[in-house]
Amino acid sequence: MALFTFPKDFLWGASTAAYQIEGAIHEDGRGPCVWDTFTDAGRIQDGSSAAVACDHYHRWPDDIALLKDAGFNAYRFSIAWPRILPSGTGEVNAAGLDFYDRLVDGLLAAGIRPMACLYHWDLPQPLEDRGGWQGREVVGPFADYARIVSARLADRVKDWMMLNEPNVVATHGYGTGEHAPGHKLGETGILRALHHQNLAQGAALRAIAAERPGLTLGTVINLQPCRAESDRPEDVAAAARWDAVWNRVALDGVMRGKIPDLMAERMKDFVLPGDEEAIRYPIDLLGINYYSRMTMKHETGHPFDVWWGDAHCDRWTAMAWPVQPDGLYDLLMEFKRDYGNPAVFVAENGAAYDDVVGPDGQVHDAERVAFLRDHVASVGRALADGCNVKGYLCWSLLDNFEWAFGLSKRFGIVRVDYDTLVRTPKDSYRFLSEVAKSGRLEA
Ligand code: FCB
Numbered sequence: 001m002a003l004f005t006f007p008k009d010f011l012w013g014a015s016t017a018a019y020q021i022e023g024a025i026h027e028d029g030r031g032p033c034v035w036d037t038f039t040d041a042g043r044i045q046d047g048s049s050a051a052v053a054c055d056h057y058h059r060w061p062d063d064i065a066l067l068k069d070a071g072f073n074a075y076r077f078s079i080a081w082p083r084i085l086p087s088g089t090g091e092v093n094a095a096g097l098d099f100y101d102r103l104v105d106g107l108l109a110a111g112i113r114p115m116a117c118l119y120h121w122d123l124p125q126p127l128e129d130r131g132g133w134q135g136r137e138v139v140g141p142f143a144d145y146a147r148i149v150s151a152r153l154a155d156r157v158k159d160w161m162m163l164n165e166p167n168v169v170a171t172h173g174y175g176t177g178e179h180a181p182g183h184k185l186g187e188t189g190i191l192r193a194l195h196h197q198n199l200a201q202g203a204a205l206r207a208i209a210a211e212r213p214g215l216t217l218g219t220v221i222n223l224q225p226c227r228a229e230s231d232r233p234e235d236v237a238a239a240a241r242w243d244a245v246w247n248r249v250a251l252d253g254v255m256r257g258k259i260p261d262l263m264a265e266r267m268k269d270f271v272l273p274g275d276e277e278a279i280r281y282p283i284d285l286l287g288i289n290y291y292s293r294m295t296m297k298h299e300t301g302h303p304f305d306v307w308w309g310d311a312h313c314d315r316w317t318a319m320a321w322p323v324q325p326d327g328l329y330d331l332l333m334e335f336k337r338d339y340g341n342p343a344v345f346v347a348e349n350g351a352a353y354d355d356v357v358g359p360d361g362q363v364h365d366a367e368r369v370a371f372l373r374d375h376v377a378s379v380g381r382a383l384a385d386g387c388n389v390k391g392y393l394c395w396s397l398l399d400n401f402e403w404a405f406g407l408s409k410r411f412g413i414v415r416v417d418y419d420t421l422v423r424t425p426k427d428s429y430r431f432l433s434e435v436a437k438s439g440r441l442e443a
Contacts, residue, residue, distance in 0.1 A: 004380025004441045011113065011391025012436035013067065013074035014413065015348050017120035017164065019050055020400040022080065024057035028095035031086025033122040034132070034173075035403075038180035048406035054398045055421050060103055062423060066397065066414055068110040070429060071437035075112050076220075076287070076347055076393050077103065078120035078164065081145055088124030089141045097152050104156050115159040115393075117220060117287075118146055118204060119197075121169060121180070121403075128181050133174060133193035139200045146204035147211055154212045161287050161347070162204050165222040166197040166250045175303050178404055187303045190245065191267050198253040198279040205281045220287035220347045221250045224294045225331050229309025234298035238306040242296045245304055253279040255286075255339055285390065287347030288335070290375070293327040317351040317371070318409060325374035332382035332389055341388045349375050350395035352402070352409040355426065363415050363426040372413075372428055376435060377443035394432060398423065 006012075019035050039049045056063055067075050081088070083096030100116075107114045119142070123132060130137050150160065163169075170193035172179035175186060183189060205217050224246060228239035244262040252258045257280025259267055297309035315323035328349065335344060351371040355363045372394060379392050399412035407418055413429040416422075435441050 001442055002377070004377060004384070004443065006380065006383065006439045006441075008439065010439065011074035011345055011393065012432070013072035013076070013112070013391070013393045014397035015076040015393045015395050016056070016078070016397050016400065017117070018078045018080035018083075019053075019120065019122045020396070020402070021054040021056040021398055023050065023052040023055045025051050027057065028083070028099065029086055029093040030080065030096065031082040031088070031093075032125040033080070033082045034125055034128045034180035035122055037125055037128075038182055041182070043180075043182060043404065044406040045404055046406035046408040048401070048408070050401040052418075052421075053401045054416050056398070057099065059421065061106060063397065064103075064106045064110050064112070066423060066425065066429075067107075067112055070433040072433075073111065073113055073436070074115060074391055074393060075107055075397075076115040076117055076161065078117040078122075079149055080122050081119065082122055082124045084149060085124060085141070085145055088127035089144065092148055097149070100149070100153060104153055108156060113159065114157045115161060116149075116153065116157045117161040117164050118142075118149065119162065120164040121173075123181070132181055133169065133196045134185070134189065135192075136196060136199065138196060139203050142200035143203035143207040147207040150208040150211045150215075154208065154215055159216045159285065160208055160218070162201040162217075162219040163197055164220045165289060166194055166201075167222055167246050169197060170194040171246070171303075187266060190303060191249065191263060192270055194245075194249045194253075195267060195270060195275070195279075198250065199275060201254065202279045202281055205283070216284045217281075218283045218285035218287060219254060220289060221247075222289040222291075222348075223247050223251065223331055223335070224290070224292065225327050225334070226294045226296055229295050229297040232298075235296070235309065238298040238304070239296040241304045242294065242306045246294065254281055254283060256280060284343065286342065286344045288331070288344050289348035289395070290328045290331060290346060291349065291351075292321045293324045318354050319352050321351075323351070323371060323374070325371075325378045328375055329378040329381050332379070332387045333385060336382075336387045341386070343388050343390050345389060345391035345393065346379060347393055348395035349392070350411050350413075352411045355410050355415060357415070357424075361424070363424065365426045365428050368413070368426065368428040369431045372432055373441070373443050376441050380441055380443075
């Protein structure tokens with residue numbers, strides 16, 4: 001047993017994403033996004049949709065109350081681009097801005113720091129129709145959107161995250177087609193999507209900084225330490241290639257303005273002179289999403305000739321993701337060592353399990369409690385070892401629409417009954433609340 005103590009100003013809270021919780025996809029002038037199209041094409045595994053999801057668009061005061069009662073002092077939410085600019089460009093939808101205005105005021109009234117993320121995957125469909133992240137045409141519209149939203153909210157929202165997990169958008173959305181917009185464009189499609197998100201991010205960061213000085217600007221990247229399944233040279237090389245694609249194109253893009261050497265040749269046709277300066281930006285805060293390590297091996301027939309190896313793990317979540325809390329400690333310490341210890345926060349960490357509602361009507365999610373305890377302990381350990389980590393936000397406040405898995409995977413610390421939309425805090429909610437309120441963890 002060890003005792004971890006956290007500073008008074010440590011950020012405790014939860015993250016959500018607009019598309020996964022809001023519902024109301026046809027309300028108040030919202031335009032279509034790529035996930036609506038993907039859903040309409042029958043691509044969601046359980047046949048569900050996000051048309052209602054958690055109905056957060058109407059029930060947000062209840063959700064703020066949940067955050068407040070937990071004793072959380074921070075909340076990362078995303079703003080739906082298609083609510084603000086229904087066509088992706090051009091006319092601004094006042095009702096969309098009004099919604100986030102009310103949400104922000106509600107959070108502040110509850111003493112919760114609003115951390116806004118501009119892009120959690122809901123690309124307006126008209127922009128996808130013009131090439132989406134495969135081309136540069138999205139860069140200007142994204143910067144405009146950033147300027148419009150920050151002009152309205154940055155008097156109250158101090159923390160701005162540009163993107164969420166550009167690597168997942170690129171690999172799943174444009175590489176393998178598992179996510180919207182569902183393209184199977186392989187290696188080049190993946191790298192193009194990454195590069196254009198990097199460019200859009202650089203432009204948006206500059207747009208917001210010009211709009212209002214003194215904000216905390218950052219982005220959110222899903223970092224997963226990549227290990228080779230064996231020490232066979234081809235596995236080691238495959239893991240290094242995957243590390244470059246999955247972690248480094250995004251991370252080194254913003255932090256160093258550098259295309260990783262391993263990817264430079266593959267990216268030379270669409271990285272133009274000046275791009276490396278344009279993607280670099282001295283961010284104030286990096287959000288790190290952590291779920292697990294990646295154990296990779298060489299295997300042909302996949303992008304970059306890399307595939308999943310045996311993780312040699314005996315704990316798994318309902319997503320079939322290995323539970324590897326040490327990976328979070330290692331990641332934070334490697335980041336500290338390699339990037340000069342800039343400020344970071346855990347922007348997502350959590351687990352899906354097949355929750356059961358007990359005879360008492362409660363969800364006693366012991367596995368999720370253990371997951372959270374072990375990962376918060378890793379954060380506590382990294383903090384004690386000098387890592388400049390500012391907070392821990394779990395994924396997620398509510399069970400929600402888990403992308404291509406639909407409503408079938410539950411990540412919430414609060415259960416959502418999708419028939420009644422009633423919210424029931426789980427044991428994991430009480431656990432994290434206790435840690436947040438006391439600033440202490442025994443693990
Ligand atoms: C992350 C996403 C988030 C959620 C979790 C489980 O990759 O950012 O929206 O789906 O995984």
